[in-house]
Amino acid sequence: MKPVATLKDVAMELKLSVSAVSRVLNDKGKDIGLSDATIKKVLKTARGMGYKPHSQARALRMGRTNIVGVCLILPPNSLSDFNFRLLSGISRTLVEHSKLMLLYETEKPEEAMKAMKHFRESRVDGIITTHRMNDEYINYVNNLIDEGMNVVTIDTPLPGIFKCPNVAGDNERGAFLATEYLIKKGHKKIAHLAHRTDRSSSGYKRFLGYRKALGSYKLPYSEKLVFDIENIKNPYPAAEKISSLSELPEAVFAWNDTSAFTLQRALQKKSRLEIDIIGFDDREFVRFLEKPFPTVHYPRFEMGKRAVDVLLSGENRKKDLLITPHLVMNDDDEIKF
Template identity: 25%
Template sequence: MIYICDENITMLISQMKKITIKDIAMEARVSISTVSFVLNDKGEKMGISTAVIKKVQAVVEKLNYRPNMTATSLRTGRTKSIGLIVENISNPFFSVLAKVIEEEAVKIGYRVFYCSTDNDDKRSSEIVQSLLQANVDGFIITPTEKLDKSIDQLLKMKVPVVLIDRYFLGQDVSHVVMDNYEGAYSATSHIITHGRKNIAVINNDSGMIQMQLRENGYIDAMKNSGIYNELLTLHLDYHSSEEQKIEKIVRFFESNKTIDGVLFLANYMGLAGLQAFQKLGLTLPHDLSVISFDDHDSFRLHSPPITVMEQPINDIAVKTVQLLMSQMQSENNYIVEKVLQKGKLVIRNSV
């Protein structure tokens, strides 16, 4: 006969089969219902003593118990999960944003499902439907141009949702975004104060609200200084390749040789621009003053380092999770909040 201490028995049970609340009840010598109440934070409400609650919690930790998410979902209607839909998870802005959102979600016991849309409306809509079928408790979405109908569906179903980075005018849904207009106005003004007068702006053709606001900020800063020239605006095809973007920027600057400053309204356009300038033989900031929205490792490593309008990623992510949790906890009693976070001009040596 072999004798094994209780600790080793516990380890063997953990290795042999999935721990259930019945195992916890047996180990703690309490009823299954008592374990259930403790696991669902209803111990005190049900009159269970502090000593018994602590005893059950100790056994839960000892057995390394993990609740069955499917069973929990069927019982409570919740999966403790969030669907995060962004434009492109490989973009440093969105990857850092997603990381902070996940860190905040983990703190409150939630897991995050990541999905990238590549700014494709059809794919975005399909992702929303897939996550609905997965029964996620809430959505954090960077919407594509025509995703407003899917978001209307979520609102009608009373599914918690917060938009991030962009939103739709007239849609009554919580969102957290940077003050894009002010950011572009400040960035353009910074170039102007350095004596540049022929300042171009490089945007994409997506038509999304955040890009429109950035372009409007640039336009107003230029008009207020009396130097606006509509011919110095270039719109790039969002879905074109990097090589195609570089070539179009090269042609644009070859056709507008008086340009002495440029504002890129997204970092991937700024990266394409730097490669175009290399082909053109332009030196910064002697020939051209440059600022880009959204930071990137390449901007810091470039010679000279590139001045950027940095989005407050941490603040945006934390506030977004807070708003989503408020909706999930309050259900019909939450307040729609539309939050603007101010960006920061990180001054380097490209202006």
């Protein structure tokens, strides 16, 4: 392979200083009194030698690196199709803007802080990060913002904890749509397989959407129809409670697709398949089930794309941006709202 010509190589070929050649290649040859003939000769020689300017060096001279730092703080074993959509939305949009991505993925806030320090030292043009409710991490990120770093967060549960825009999916609205779907199918006794860990969690917001839909259609709310999942990794005990009821609800809104599938299996084991189930998140595995159920598409790809657009445009400073989910039927059902 032919060696790549450097600025020094071009200068030696022309018997000019490196500084003079650099000025010509940056359209500043006239500023140092070079003639049109010399400028033309420099440009022709550089092209002939195959010289290509170092994009990062040029970017640094212009006060930017064209690199965006991305730090995904995720629970263990969570690099699934669900989070791949988020990363895909970020990376594809950065490519559209001719930006490079410096990616860190971790489950520990202390590791995320190391990533942030690396981003700062690397002089990235901006940072996109998911959240962790860790005071030291939150304070560090806010200090970076105070220093002038451009930051956008994704899916932060509590508005205002970071001094920057936050892009999230509208969990409450998505749950409303799911429950409304069941209501419009004629169901009145609708249970909820819930995960209400705290009032800032996505599970609690989905519970609120469920209650809001019942209220909007003047259906009574009953705590007896809410079955809480205590351990997010094991929804079976709560699903078993529903499947063992002497009188089943007409339908169930499950807080996510994994719990919906667990309930479906629990009912199948007891040959009790007469109720409708709808999930949430639009996980890839659902469409491959023997009996796929409807679900809510949580807009992870769209969130990643929007985060990049907001970061690079500087728009909506300190605002929370919610992206509305939509229903996915996974069968031949037609729904008209």
